Amino acid sequence: MNKVTFVARLAGLASAALLLAACTSTTSPPSSESVKSEPANVGLNKLAAVKYHDSGTYMADFARVAASAGDWLRQRAPQVSRPALVLDIDDTSLTNWPVIVANDFGRFSTGPCLLPDGPCGWTAWDQLGRDAPLEPTLEVFRTARSLGVTVFFISGRPESQRAATERNVKAVGYEGYEHMYLTPDGMHYPTIVSFKAPTRQTIAAMGYTIIANMGDQFSDLEGGFSERTYKLPNPFYYIP
Ligand SMILES: [Mg+2]
The missing domain is CATH 3.40.50.1000 (HAD superfamily/HAD-like)
Known part of the structure; x- marks a missing residue:
């Protein structure tokens, strides 16, 4: 092993040791932070x-x-x-329940209506008259x-x-x-x-x-x- 490789390995071991120390020395409780402004999911x-x-x-x-x-x-x-x-x-x-479900509650007017799996354009759906x-x-x-x-x-x-x-x-x-x-x-x-x-x-x-x-x-x-x-x-x- 030449000198340069030896130094590089030493530096790698030092970094790993520092990371391990950082992970194990944490004493604060788990975070449960959230925001009140987040709307309903x-x-x-x-x-x-x-x-x-x-x-x-x-x-x-x-x-x-x-x-x-x-x-x-x-x-x-x-x-x-x-x-x-x-x-x-x-x-x-x-x-309109079939189109609502096919579009997973999305509402877009254009495009063909592909049922039952969707997508289904609402205009095409309405024109079906079904x-x-x-x-x-x-x-x-x-x-x-x-x-x-x-x-x-x-x-x-x-x-x-x-x-x-x-x-x-x-x-x-x-x-x-x-x-x-x-x-x-x-x-x-x-x-x-x-x-x-x-x-x-x-x-x-x-x-x-x-x-x-x-x-x-x-x-x-x-x-x-x-x-x-x-x-x-x-x-x-x-x-x-
Ligand atoms: Mg209505």
Whole structure:
């Protein structure tokens, strides 16, 4: 062994000894530091959302809100001259659960819809017109029609999806609604309240009294022009 190699090995042994000493001489307790500003964990929330849906609690909660709306229609409809019911479409009247799961809670509009594994673009999904009904809302719809309550759909879906959407709602049983209001193609709203509230105002101006408005987002319901609002559960996505 020449002198240079010997010195290099000696230096290596010294470094290892220092590292060992650093590891073994620690006397402070294990750290458990965290920050209060960290928001709720997205991955855990997704697991909780799937459990909420798959356990049946989601549908039980949904049915409870819808039943309350039905009770109100039976009570109130006979008391007003032109009673009306307003329904949102997505995850109020029709379910999007297959696309929500396929996209692992992501929401993107473009691209093909590849089911069941995803990804699935929402526009392509909507154009399929294969959404299943949310039965409790369909029951409210039937109650409304039997009471002579006029039903209007107000949806953030664009006009370019009208044919598929009208075909879809009729195919699953929503027959006999008065009109479906959709957003103009290419329009973007900072909040959908800017479209839905004035649309309800238009309905009221035609002489109807909107006695109930059902939606899965608070933005479906804010802005007035409804005697009562019914917020259905939807922890799966957010529409401002
Ligand atoms: Mg909706």
